[in-house]
Each structure stands twice: as C-alpha cells, then as structure tokens.
Amino acid sequence: MFTDPKLKLEIAYMLGGSMVVVSFGLLYQSRISAVINIFAVHATILGLAVAWQAQLQDTPNLYITAAIALVFKAGVIPLALHHVVRKMDIHRTIETVIGTGLTMLAGVGLVALAVMVMHPVTVRSGALVAADLIFALAVVLLAILMMITRRNAVTQVVGFMSLENGLILATAGVHGMPLVVEISVALTVLVAYVVFGLFLFRIRERFDSLDIHYLDTYRRVQR
C-alpha cells in the first residue's frame, strides 16, 4: 500500500508535524484534565511516529519504544494522573495560563528558531530524517515554554513528559541510534517513579497529618 518512498517520508513528517501542533494545544489549554487528555493524544502520535520509523528504517526494536509510548504514556500515565487530580480535588480547577496570546506568540517564535537552527545543519547532511529533528527540537522548546508558564505541579509534569516525547522523536528519527529502547525505558521509569513515588506517596502522607485543610479534602473524596 505504502510503497512510494516519498509517501512514506511524507507520513513520517506528517506525524512529527502533528506533534508540534498538539504541543501548541498543551500550551494554551487551561483545564487540568483537558491538559492530561491532550497529552495522551501527544503520546499516541509519538507512538505512531516511532512505529512508522521502525517500519521505515527496518529496525524492529523501535517497536518496543513505540509500544512503551502507546501503553504507558498514552494509557497508564494519563489515567493515573486523572486519578491523582481527582484525589487532590483539583480536576475542576482552571489554571490561569499567563497571557495565552503572548505564550502562543512565543511558541511560534520558538518553532521558527528550531527551524532556523536545525534546517541548515540537516540539509547539509542530506539525511532522510532531517525534518524529524526540526520537529523534535520544536516540541522540546515548546515543552520548556510550557514548564515555565505553568504553576501547577501536575501540568509541569505534563510539560516535562511532552519534552521527553520530543526527545524520543529525535532519537527514533536518527537512523539506527543505539540504546533508544534503553533511553526510552529510562525516561519512562523516571516519570513513573517520580509521579507515583514522590507525588502520590507524599500527598497521602500529608493526608495523615493534622493539616485540617487536607483532612477535609480527604473526607470529601471518601464520601
């Protein structure tokens, strides 16, 4: 079906480009649960992009990376974050994103920067994957912008995870990079570890403390 090499490449670019578009969605969304949902979409596209690279480069171990993205990043982690958010009773919270318009403009500027920095470098190398590196850098820069503009810990974690998605897009896009699977496992473990260990665990401990505010919240959730 997809035998035309040009079409194959176009599909890879389309997937990479959609990640940049979804990153913009993460930037301006103000409801926390919506941010988590958009992240799940981000991770799903990453999974598809990596799987497509695996097929394109004929490197089967990239399928593992794709599976990690689809199962954990697009499934388990968003579900767990929804759970955390409901437990903390902030799922209805609307986070004021500082100056949406300005943030979007800054985002556009960052994407332009990514193109300006990476394009000359990738063109000279003549590699097929050139555009993927541009998209990856754009996703990384947008994620950093998101981490800066957000105040809530949950949305900061989401920002960090979208940064990771950009990195995995980069490593998967470069032809035959070794240790990609190990790196993606390490990244996923990092997130899982900190989100569930530090986060959930500490917050539960604070429920046990004498802080009335937390006790109140806890009881309401129990009911």
Next chain:
Amino acid sequence: MIAAFDWAEINPVHVILTVPAATAAIMILLPGYRLGARLNVLASLVTLLAALSLFYVRPPTNAYLFVDDFNVYLVVLTCFVCFTTSVFSASYIDHELETGKLTPAYTRFYHAMFQGMVFAMTLALLANSLGLMWVAVEIATMTTVVMVGIYRTPAAIKASWKYFMLASFGISLALFGTTLIYFTAEPVIGSGDAALAWTTLREHAEALDPEVLNLAFVFVLVGYGTKVGLVPLHAWLPDAHAEGPTPISAVLSGLLLNVALYALLRFKMLLAANGHALTPGPLMIAMGLSSLLFGALMLYRRRDIKRLFSYSSIEHMGLITFAFGLGGPLANFTGLLHMVLHSLTKSAIFFAVGHITQVKGTQDISKIKGLTVSHPLLGWSLVAGVVAIAGLPPAGLFMSEFLLVSSTFAREPVLAIVLVLGLLIALGNLAPRLQGLAFGAPEGNTGPVSASVVPMTVHLFLVIAAGLYLPASLVTWFQHVSAMLG
C-alpha cells in the same frame, strides 16, 4: 570446576558495577536497618577494592564501557568517598532513627538508593557509549531526587521537586545534544554502537561536521552544566543540599557534581579533537567565573549551615570549570587536582556538619557557637575543613588555587583579577561564619556526640598531606591526563 576458576580473569569493571547494583536490589528486601548499614559499608568497600585494582589491570575497551587514564582516577575517588560516606552514614542514620526523624522502613529504602547512586555514578564514569553515560546520569538524578525528599517535610519535598524539575530539564537537553552527536557521526562511522562510543568518536573527530558539534555542545553544556550547578542553572543546588540527609549532601557536593563535569569534559575533548569546531573555552570560562563570583557573594551572611557550604560548592565547581575552560597543561592540572581535593574537603566538612547539626538539633548558624570548646574534635575538624576550603595553606587546595591564579596571571591577567576577587570574597565571607561557629562561649546542647571520626579525619589528613607533599607518580599521572584534555 571451581578450582579452575581464575581470579585474574575477573574484570574489575564488572565488579564495580554489579556489586552496588546487586546490593541495592538485596537491600530493598532486607529487613533490619543495622544489617542494611553494615551491608552498605561492606559493599562500598568491595567496590573500592575493585576500583583500586584498576590501577594494575586495564580491562579491554568495548563499545559500552572503557577505562582510560582520565576516568580511572575519578572512579577511585568516587568509590573512596562513597566508602567513607557509608561509614559516616551508618552513625548518622543511627541517630536519625533514635530521634525519630526517619523510620526503619525509610532507612531500608535509603540504603538501597545509596547503592543505586554508587552504581549510577560509577557507570557514568566508566561508560564509553555517550548514550549509556546519559542513562547513568539520569539514574543518579533519580536516586538523589528521592533521597533529598526523604524527610518528607514541606521544605524537603519542595527542594526535591525543584531539583527534579531543573535536573531533568537539564539532562533532557543533554540527551538532545547526545542525539546530535550521533546524527553527525552516523554517516562517518556507520550506524550502530560504534557511532556513539566516545573512543571511536575521538578517532573520527576530524571528519565530524563542526557545526553540528557546536550545536550539540551548547545543548550538552546547558544540560550537564545544570547538574554541575553552574550559574545561572544552579537554583536546585542549595535547596537540595540543605534539605536532604547530610550524607547525601556530602555525596552530591563531593561526587555527583564531578560526574556531571566529567561528562561535559568528554564532549569538550571531542570538540578539541575536531579542531574546526568552536573553542568551548570562553563559554566555560564565562560560566565558571560567574559561578565563582556568585557562590562567593552568596556566602555572605548565610543563616543555614548546610546552605552555606552548598554555595561554597557552587564557587568551587565554578573555579574548576574555569580552569578547564582556560585549558593548557597547567590549568588542566590544577582543575584535576582541585576536583579531587574539593571532593575530599567538602565531604569532610559535611561529615562534621552532619554530626554538628545532629547534636545541636538545628541548622541555624546563629544558634551554633563555640564548637571547639564544647566538641573539640568536631570543632577543630570543621576549622581545618573551612581553612582548607577557603584556600589557605597548608591544605592542598591552596596549592591548586595558587597554581591556577599564577598561570592565569601569566596568560589572561584581566581574568586573573576576577578570579582573585572571587577567592578573596569567599575567604572574607567564610571567616566570620567560622569565627562564630567554632569559637566563643558554647551555646545549645553541649552533650557528647557519638561521631564517626575516622572518615572525617582521613579526608582532612589526605587534603593537608597533598598540600605538603604530592607524590611524583601522582604528579606525572595528572600531567599525562592534562595533556589528554588539551
């Protein structure tokens, strides 16, 4: 079959890596914190012995792991400080359990994480593959983030969160830089492990695209620079040091910063070997000098004793980065020497500070007074440590700072003025703090303290001995490595 087993065939590198990793796994399952503490010391000792054997056995290089003259000395230093810290940590944790600041379940976790951290740091130092090195630095970050937050106070959680956010942001950028290196090496070397192995990259450095190398180095400098604690990416460092357990502060300052700097230097060596890429020197000089000045100024009127010494770490990492940025045989020599001596001195200071804060029950400098009167051993050790860290004779740090200042004066007199200014400010800010801490009428709890004296005194002895006499073999070793660094 057992009789046929040849001990000489054991690769020390494998021992250095498997012992901490296996111990960490066992510790999770082991009940009993005393056993855990003992096992921690034992495993660290075995690792240290294996590391020392690297001076005699040079294992073969492969695409993942290698040993050369540069990393061997850092591996030995890391294993040594981890061993002494494990001895200190045993008595420190004992006290934390008595006062109820930690529960046995947490100490089990703590010991497992400690060994996990040893594994990650030695792996980062021994890695030939730049990807593997990145994974190791990431594991080290992960283990230390949890340790920083182990006291579960709001301040500790906040510190650990800040550390996690900044450090993972940093290492993410470092990964992007590493990917770029592979991207430019792949057409030259061919795809696969070889194109990410430092040794093959060095061989083919001249054929790599200098522009991609420049771009990669900027990412790596910001990335690993965050972990080194270079200004303006240092914000996590004082909080992480102040809120975590003191043995972790000792290891963070003494070793983890060195590991991150080592990673940065490997990339710098690639750029130097390429010849057409930008010279990383000016960037490193600028970041190093600003860290030095910032750290020195921030020492002024600190109230928290652990925060005070963490700013001193920023100052010294700045000094070392400056030395490597300046480059050349003499400056590199002082950088290498300063790395070792700063590790030993700073961890010794944190050992003393750990016992002091435990006996006084506070980290507030204004509430700690007259230590030389109430606790002569701790007090005088702290005095010796601070005198050394301020760069006064006879400690070894005086020698490395003196050499650096004189070589900078010979080459870049303007930079030397800034350098001397930073060092003097640091000295001027540390002296009044020390005066209050160590002398005068004692204040607060003057009861006895069950301190583990040996790690502290051994470190200080080594630092002072290095100031009085450096063995000729060590000097030639350092000169050889300095030449490698270019």
